[in-house]
Amino acid sequence: MSGKELPKQEKRRWGRIETNIADLVSGVKENKFSSIARAISMVEDEDPLLRKDILRKIGTSATKAHVIGITGPPGIGKSTLIGNLSSGMMARGITNGVLAIDASSPFTGGSLLGNRIRMQDKLRESHVFMRSLANRGEKGGLSRSAIGAVRILESAGNQEIIIETVGAGQADLDIMNLADTIVLVLAPGLGDEIQAIKAGIMEISHIFVINKMDREGAYFAMKDIEDIVSMDDHSGWKRPVVGTTSNDNDSYNGLIDAILSHRKYLEMSNSLSVKRRYMELETALEDEINETITSKLKKKLLEEYVSGKGMGHDRLDDDPFSIAEDLLKNFLEYSIE
């Protein structure tokens, strides 16, 4: 950003941040929680220059992370499950980090980030970094911060990155595109609920979990899902159905095994992080286009208008939209030839 003309105050701000960014990046690489936290905030801030700067300096990482998306209806026990899943992985020596996404109010933009309470004790014990992100009701924005946050957690040396969402709405489905493995959490007694979500998230899930296995009807729920899965096309990944209950830590071993074998499956077919890299490139391109082309092209076309190449001030009475359309059309014809 050295070549950019910034106002004086901005320049000073950037000066401070730039010296800090070097420390921040080395902190992230050492898995220092305070540095990771601050880096994620910078990515969340929706400042394209800042985001680009920090993600670039973080660069690529030696660890190749596998992203797990945990989704399911509200109140099903996703957060508690993540606490147990994450600490279970740590016990097996698999480093991991957690991102939990909560909805923002569409009216005020405020948000209650409540996922942390259910998992914080387990995560603290196992020394796992966890961060809550508000979805801010904006799909592009959330994917951007989530993409950045995943990259930051990856470069901190996490082999597994767990993302929690409610799994409803376009914004959440976008996040699910980041995930290599999608885990759908359900519970006994949902009945019609299972029917309702069958068409959407059910199709893209790789692993099914029946949580609260201590409840009545748990085995029926498991059988329901197994019936659906048995109708899958049998080439490729066979989608497992596992049961968990938070009273029994051992019940999470089946889930961890299923996740690890899906990872292995992806690695063998060379498709680990393929979707994520594509998304990263897509947003980077979008930022780059917005930043460079939009501003440069706008400037050029305005100059053209003022200098009056063929259509100068004699069009003062025209409506601005047709002038803009003509300017762009002219430019495109000109440059494509």
Add this chain to the structure above:
Amino acid sequence: MAAGKNQSSSKQRPPKILLAKPGIDGHDRGVLVLARAFRDAGMEVLYAGLLPTPEEVIDTAVNEDVDVIAMSLLNGAHLTVFKRVADLMKERGIDDIALVGGGTIPEEDKPALEALGITGNYGPGTPLSTIIEHVRKRAAEAREKKMGQD
């Protein structure tokens, strides 16, 4: 690209605050009302849960990179516990998270808390709007420190 700059700074994320009762005090009805009020005021709100230690509160605040820790106690231990949080923050060199207090705090204890940098210290019956306004002001100060604007 001054124009782009302006546009992006307007998109700064909302104030993020952590509500905590960092002591032996399980009466959290009040703090839950506040959580709702802060949310409705457009902030991103975290609640530290029941009975966290001061260390846990600070860890959460750091990992979530909040702007304000809003502490509440109704058990009379504010001079000990709020001070412990302030001391720990100083020890760890954290100067860009603001501390505000509230609960049943006698008038004569307030100067001591203010001296530790713990402001507000509102009691029962304070209008929510007063509390929200104060927290928003402290959050803006903390955010400026984080962004390195002095």
